[in-house]
Amino acid sequence: MKNFRNKGLIIYILILSLVFVNGFLPIVYGDSEEVQKEESNQKESNLEPLNKENIKNESLTQEDKSKEDPKESKPEEKLEENTKSKPEPEEKEQKKEMLKANLSLEIKTDKNSYKPWENIVYTVQVKNEGNVDLKNVIVKDSITNLNQNIKLLKIGETKEIKTIYNKFSSLEKRVKVNTFIASTKFNNESITQNKKVEVKLLKPEIIKKKNSSSAFIEEHEIEKFPKEYQKFLDELFKESIAKSSIFSALSTYRNPDPQFEDTITVDKTAESVEGCREYLVTLEIDGEIPQKPIDVILVIDRSGSMNDGSAITYAKNAAKSFSQTVLQNPNSRVALVSYAYSGSIYGWGSINDATLDTNFTNNYNLISNEINSLVANGGTNAEAGFRTARITMANNSRPEANKAIVFLTDGVPTVSIGNWYGPSEPTYINNHAQAAINEGQNSQNVARVFTVGLLNGVPAQSLGVARSVLQQAQDSGYYETFSAADLTQIYNEISENLNYIAKDAVVKDKINDNFVYVEGSLSSNEATYDENTHEITWNAGTITEKTTLTYKIKAKCSFEGGNDIPTNDWAKLNYIDVNDEEKTKDFPVPKVDVIEPLKVDLGPDLEMTGDTVNLADNIQINSGHPPYTYIWTSSSDPTWVSYDANPQVSPNEDTTYKLVLKDKYGEEGCSACIAEDEIVVKVIRGSITIEKIVINEDPSTKFSIWIDGPEEKQWALYIKEGETKTIENLKPGNYNINEIVPMNYELVGYSQQIVTISSENLHQTVTITNKRINDSWFYDDDEKPNKFKVQLEQ
DSSP states (O other): OHHHHHHHHHHHHHHHHHHHHTTOOOOOSSSOHHHHHHHHHHHTSSOOOOOTTOOOOOSOOHHHHHHHOTTOOOHHHHHHHHTOOSOOOHHHHHHHHHOOOOEEEEEEESSSEEOTTSOEEEEEEEEEOSSSOEEEEEEEETTTTEEEEEEEEOTTOEEEEEEEEOOOOOTTOOEEEEEEEEEEEETTEEEEEEEEEEEEEOOOOOOOEEEOSSOEEEOOOOOOOOHHHHHHHHHHHHHTOOOOHHHHHHHTTSOSSOOSOOOOEEEEEEEEETTTTEEEEEEEEEOOOOOOOEEEEEEEEOSGGGGGGGHHHHHHHHHHHHHHHHTTSTTOEEEEEEEOBOSOTTOBBOGGGEEEEEEEEOOHHHHHHHHHTOOOOBOOOHHHHHHHHHHHHHHHOOTTSEEEEEEEESSOOOOOBTSBOOOSSOSSOOHHHHHHHHHHHHHTTTSEEEEEEEOTTSOGGGHHHHHHHHHHHOSSEEEEESOGGGHHHHHHHHHTTSSOSEEEEEEEEEEOTTEEEOTTOOSOTTEEEETTTTEEEEEEEEESSOEEEEEEEEEOTTOOOEEEEESEEEEEEEEEOTTSOEEEEEOOOOEEEEOOOOEEEOOSOEEEOSSOEETTTTOEEESSOSSOEEEEEESSOTTOEEOOSSOEEOOSSOEEEEEEEEOTTGGGOOGGGEEEEEEEEEEOOEEEEEEEEEETOOTTOEEEEEEEOGGGOEEEEEEETTOEEEEEEEOSEEEEEEEEEETTEEEEEESOSEEEEOSSOOEEEEEEEEEEOOOSSOOOOOEEEOOOOOOOOO
């Protein structure tokens, strides 16, 4: 193969040499001979090329003027004649000759050429070329509405003015011409300078013309126009201003006269769902599909690899089934384009690698026969297939029809227009692949584009390239399969999506400031959330049936809640309706009831008068979503934790207990579902101090005191005259004090015999007074108890 290639290359070079020697080169890279001829004719037209500032000074040079009129006087003489006035005194004439007023005017643009929808920025430079200051220099241009007064222009001074032409130009115009004028007066004489300016306007480039057995196609490079400019073109179409073939080809993609009802409806709802004050928002777009006629082009790969495994047979069957379905509407039409590459491995691609096998027709037998006649052979020039389909659609489709291109391939592009063949198994997006992508995207200007990849024969290293080309070239659906038998099902699915309710549908939804978007909750990969603007953008694309988008929001943790709270500020649907008109619809704004944040109140602080106390006897919980989680901690014991709803505690000292309460969504971390409160448990403990006074007492005598307290508890102590003793850590309650009076003594009295311990009176003192009554040498020491009856106050 290597030797064969070298020999072939040598023969090829010899042929080229002979061709050049004979002065004839039939091979044209990129453009055809017709295009070259057209460009040559264009150069010979009366439109002169612009200089680098795009300026053409229309004032004639003196040499040109002399040629036009040999009898014409010199410029100085002519100026003198034009400005000649009534005879003046000699001294005024001398003064006039000394003072000379003159202006110069220069115009520049910011670039060499412009597209018809682009603003043209002019920079106007006015200079005082005379020897006297000029006042009130008026600079005008009717095209840009420039009318500016330079109040003072000093000698030699240059003033610069910028002005913009911001109106659209039609596609037929090649040059924008306008005239700037600078004028003033000096000594009652008018001084004026005119400058005529021509700016080049770019047009869609004519690339190639092609003759075929079915039709004559003139190809145009169609750009994606800005929407506002497309509106401008539509108006021109309606007014029948533009008549050129280029404009006609472009404008057929827009329907100037709506014929079908726009049935699009929008709805938006919000409902509470699981989560901390969360809501599910649903956006819905619906409508009825009108039975519009369809103009669809089937673009079929007939390269040699389509012969593998009967792929071409399955493709033909799928195409025929598709055509039969579409043509059930007698107003619909189908066209057939097929492509391959029939050159050698030393050749390059051409537009002729694709053929228009059948122009638009509603005759199923005709289209079926053409499909059956397809023969697979050669390489893959996908660019040529897309381009031929695009041109056919632009020139031959109907304004009132829905337009679609269905493109099928079983591999990767191996050649493109004007580029050498190869490689056959690319591993990256090369020039052939990029050319196919570009042409597919250009085709989106005239029709919706569907792509189908039969990938079972694509080498593993080229699979990514094949997918990338088909995904980037389409705007209405990419389908792939590894089995040719699936093609009929894929084509049937596409046929169901040819008519639509709306296209280029984009939804913008601004979330209300009281809510936040729940990350990851969008139901569609075609939707995104911008955290800076709080807006959701949903690229819904072409709507063929009821379609919905759902997402979740939740109330901000700091929001206090309320009823009838709007979930969003606004939501809008921008789309192109069935009549190719740009429309906008507003979604309704749903409202929801937002419960207030979770709150907990443990009530007043507690006094522990007994051994234990319940912490949550007085708890109040407001709002939240049960069940609740309780987490108790203690200030006096860091290791103590309780998860009980109402724990019982028995602190030894005053202690602060903290409760962290969470509802069922509290683990999400939002403070609206978490609440805290604290309660202090005061340990109520008192004391009783006993003082002993004995009259005529021997200090050595002990007296026995008994104290009966709550819960049948008793305390006993022995005390001598003059002593004090204290019993501590006494619980609140009533305490009865009794003394066992010994022989030879009598009880004088108690300062208080019943003592009440409370939070107001925790510490009590009882004085017991006795008197010795027997001072003789003989006495009895037997003790005699004193008993009292006590009535306790509740």
